[in-house]
Amino acid sequence: MILLPPAPHLCQECAVDHKPDEPHNAQSLYYQTKFRMEHGREATWSDALAHCNEMVRRHWLAELRKFGIPERLLGDAAPANYATAVTTAPSRKDGAR
Numbered sequence: 577m578i579l580l581p582p583a584p585h586l587c588q589e590c591a592v593d594h595k596p597d598e599p600h601n602a603q604s605l606y607y608q609t610k611f612r613m614e615h616g617r618e619a620t621w622s623d624a625l626a627h628c629n630e631m632v633r634r635h636w637l638a639e640l641r642k643f644g645i646p647e648r649l650l651g652d653a654a655p656a657n658y659a660t661a662v663t664t665a666p667s668r669k670d671g672a673r
């Protein structure tokens with residue numbers, strides 16, 4: 577399967593117009609398709625938030641819960657194991673994502 581890249585002005589991960597430090601759109605068909613091709617599983621909001629700072633991640637997960645998004649779609653960066661995910665995440669200071 578070949579996935580054509582998004583237009584140059586869009587995020588190359590989710591094909592949505594957002595700033596580099598903002599979350600990818602986990603509901604984007606492009607993001608879900610690309611993620612599944614690369615990782616062999618469905619992307620979660622935790623995946624879409626992985627490149628964001630801790631404050632942004634916590635805020636987004638809390639707001640998504642308020643909207644009743646199921647835990648399976650939020651992923652494994654829930655507060656209980658959040659510290660581990662933060663300390664083991666690779667540095668993204670190069671702005672690659």
Ligand SMILES: [Zn+2]
Binds near residue numbers: 587
């Ligand atoms: Zn994106």
